[in-house]
Amino acid sequence: MAGNWKMYKTPAETNAFFEKFRPLVEKSEHCEIVICPPFTSLAAAVEAAQGTRIRAGAQNIAWAKEGAFTGEISGAMIRAAGATHAIVGHSERRQYFGETDETVLKRTQAALESGLTPIVCVGERLEEREGEKTEAKLIDQFQTGIAGLTEAQFARIVIAYEPVWAIGTGKTATPEMAADAHRVIRGQARARFGKEAGEAIRILYGGSVKPDNSRTLMAQPEIDGVLVGGASLDPIGFASIVNF
Helix, strand or coil, rough: CEEECCCCCHHHHHHHHHHHHHHCCCCCCCEEEEECCHHHHHHHHHHHHCCCEEEEEEEEECCCCCCCCCCCHHHHHHCCCCCCCCEECCHHHHHHHCHHHHHHHHHHHHHCCCCEEEEECCCHHHHHHHCHHHHHHHHHHHHHCCCCCCHHHCCCCCCCCHHHHHHHCCCCCCHHHHHHHHHHHHHHHHHHHHHHHHHHHHHECCCCHHHHHHHHHCCCCCCCCEEEEEHHCCCCHHHHHCCC
């Protein structure tokens, strides 16, 4: 159960969130909980989560270890801040900042080399959904952005399916639509990495997940968790999603 805070919350606001959130999930041992704040609040999140099962993740990661890459943050820097995860290839990174399937693969590999767990995002735009190209898009993203991993690398990643048209719009894919997309992704995983790897990979759903729809989404056998945007900013709301 992962929360992506996007460009919200200062370190002080991060501390205030955790003060309310920690006691609400202290007995939540059924899942892994990851909070992904902005880079400037990463250290505050790590410190606020000490002594709990909550982990912190970055929202992006550079593919290079160091160098002349203004504005980028390396895996070693993220690890040094105490994070354990990194989101890779979020649709907003693709839409606004030129992320491609090729750079997604490079960033995923960089995260793995740094000992981080990448949460690799895939998903179709509205015109692709309406044009019945969802399956083709997901296959293309998998083949170009994920299939280049080794079997050992693939075993260490998490995939998040995010229909772009459902992010921040209030629209949500029906549980059945989400499950269908997850089946496509899992089918690709089985074909490329073997049956066991395909069964073991965790595939999260992301796209306007809220407390009132998390239970029906999680009831789908193909959905292994959620990547929550706006609703993860509220400690009570996100805790209710975690405790679906």
